[in-house]
Amino acid sequence: MSEFTTSTKQLDGVSVINLKGFLDAHTAQVLEAAFTSLINDGKFNIVVNFKDLAYISSAGLGVFMAYIENIRDNNGDIKLVEMNEKVFNIFDLLGFPLLYQIFNNEEDAIKKFNEAKQSENAE
C-alpha cells in the first residue's frame, strides 16, 4: 500500500496541512480525516501544502471537492501552495485553478487569508 501522511500546524490563525507521499483512492481517507478534524474544531481557514506530495489521483482531488462547500459556507477557504509541476498539471487539467487559489508559498496564502479578514473587519 502506498504511503501517505499529513501533518497539520497552526500559523497566524490559519491551519496548514502538509501532504506527504501518494494521495490516491486508498489513502484519500487520511486527508479526509485531516479535513474533518479541522472542520470539527471550527477551523475553516486552511492552506494545503503540496511540497512533499509525489502523486495525486482523481480520487485524491475529489477530497478537495468534498469539503470545499462546507468550508466556504463557513466563510473559510482551502488555498493550495507549493505544487510541483506534475501535481499542478493535473489540477490545471481539471480546471481547479478556476475554483481554488494556488500560491507559491505558505506565506502568500496566509497573507491572503489575513487580508480578507482585515477587509471584513473594516466593513
Next chain:
Amino acid sequence: MEDKENIKVKRNLSALVEFSRVINSSLDLGFILNNILLTCMGKFLASKCYIALKIEGNVELKAIKGFKADTAFPKIKIDNGPIDCNDLAKFNEENNIVLCDKIVSSNDCIGIFAISGKLNKHNYSEDDQEFLRTILNISATAIQNSIVLDELKVMNKLLDSRLHKISSLFELSKEFGMLSESKRVAKMLIYSVIGQFLISKFAVVTFDPLTGIRILESKYNDDDLKKALSKYDISGIHDPIFKAAIEEKYPKLALFGLELIVPMQIQGKTKGLMLLGGRMSDLEYTESDVEYIYSAGSIAIISLENRRLFKEEIEKQKMEEELEIARDIQKNLLPHQIPEFRNIEVAATNISSKQVGGDFYDIIPLSDHSFCAAIADVSGKGVPAALLMANLQAFLKIICKHGMQLVEATALINDLITENTMDGKFITYFWGIFDDNNRTFQYVNAGHNPPLLIRDGKITYLKKGGIILGVMKTFTPYLSETIQLEKDDVIVLFTDGITEAKNINDDEFSDEKLETLALNLSGFSPDRILEYIKESVQEFSVGTHQSDDITLMVLKLK
C-alpha cells in the same frame, strides 16, 4: 535626392528584416499580433489599428490598439475574394479606419488587418501600401504557425484529459478489485468523479427488490432523497439523464438541483444511480464526461455486487456451520448406548438428512427390570423442528424420572407441546414401557406410523392411542394397549423417512416393502434386521438426495 531615396529604402528594408526576425522567433500569437500592430502604427503614425482572425469560420477581433477593450466587432464572413462587407465598412468608418487588407497565408485568407489614418494627415502612398503588404505577407506564416500551435495545445490538453480519465478508471478498477467495504467503494467512486468534474453536490444510491433503496454517499438529506426517489421507477433508468430531462420527468429530483443522473448497471440491469449536481466551473456535462462517469459507475457497481455476493456466501457458510453444530447437538440427544436386558434385545439407528431434522428416538431405563422406548417425528425440518424435538426429549426425560403412568404422561406431554408450538407444528409420537419381568409391553400411539409386531409370520399394527401431539390440548384421554410378548416376537418402530424414501424414479419405498422385509427377516437378530432394512432403503434410494431423517428401532424377545 537619390541618396535620400536610397537611405529610405535601406531603412525600410532593415526594418522589414528586423520585423521578420522578431515575429518568426516567437510562436506566441499575442506577441506576434502586438508586434505587427506596433510596427505599423510606428511606421505610419496611426493611432488605431486592429487584427481580426478567422477562427472556426468566424472572424474574431484578436488584437487591438487604440480601441476600447470591449469593442464589439461585427459578425462578418471573409473568403479569398476581395473584402466586400457593409457591416465591416461601417465598423471601419465609425473607427476612422482608412486602410483594411486581408492577411493571406498560402493562398488562404486567415484574417484582416486594418489601420486608421495617419496623424500627420498624409495619405497612404503606394510605397506605404507596398510596405504594409510585405509586412502582412511576412506575418501570415508566423500567425498561421502560432494558430496551429494553439490548436495543437488544445488537442494535447484534450488528449491529456482523456489519458487522465483512462488512468483514473484504471486506478479505480484496481482499488475496487480489492473488495473494499461498500461505503468505501462508493466514496472512492464519488471522489474520483467529483474531483474530475469539480462537483460539490452528489449522491450514490443502490437498490434491489429485497432491501430497497440504499444511500451510500450523499450531500443531501437522506430521508428527503429516499422519499423523492421512491416516487419514481428508478430501476427503469437505463440511460444517463441530463438536466432538462430531469426537470421534465423527475421534478421531485430536480428540486435537489441535480444536473445529471447516471445509472450503474450490470448486464444492462440498473442496480444503482449516481446523482450529480452542477459543476462548480459552470461547464456543462459533455458526452465524454458522461461516458467516464458511466464507466466508473459500472466498475463500482460490479465491485459492490461482488462484495454482496461474497457476503451472502459467507453468511451461507456460517449458517451451514451452525447447522452442523446443531446436528451434533441433536445427535447427542439420542441415546449413545442401548442398555441390555434379560429378555429383550434392542437395536436402533438414526440417519439424519443433510439438514437438522425432526426425528427422535430414545430408550430410557426406568428400573432394573423395565425401560421406556420412544420414537417420534416432528413435522417440518430445520431449526424449529430441532428445537421442538429437543423440547420433547426434555419432557420425556423428566416424566420418566417421575414414574408417571403412560396414558396420563402422554396427555401431559401433549399439553406441554401444544403450549410450546405455534404455526401448526406437530409431533407424531409412539412410546411404550417394556417390563422385563413379566414380558409385557404397554404402549400409546399418538398418531405415529403404527409399529409392526411380527409374530408367527403375521403382522399386528400397534395403533392404539390418540391424537398427534401439539395440535390441541388433551380432550379425550389417550388409549393404551398392553401386549403379552412371546419368544421371538419382533417389534419394528420406524419413521416415514423409511417408507417414504424415494428412488430415482420418484417411487416410494412403501409400507409393503418394509412389511415384507420385516416378515422375511424376523428370524434374524435385531441388529441384523436393522442393518438389512437400512441397507435396502439405501440401495433403493441410490442416486437420490436423502430428504428426510430415517429412524429405525427393532426389539426382539429372547
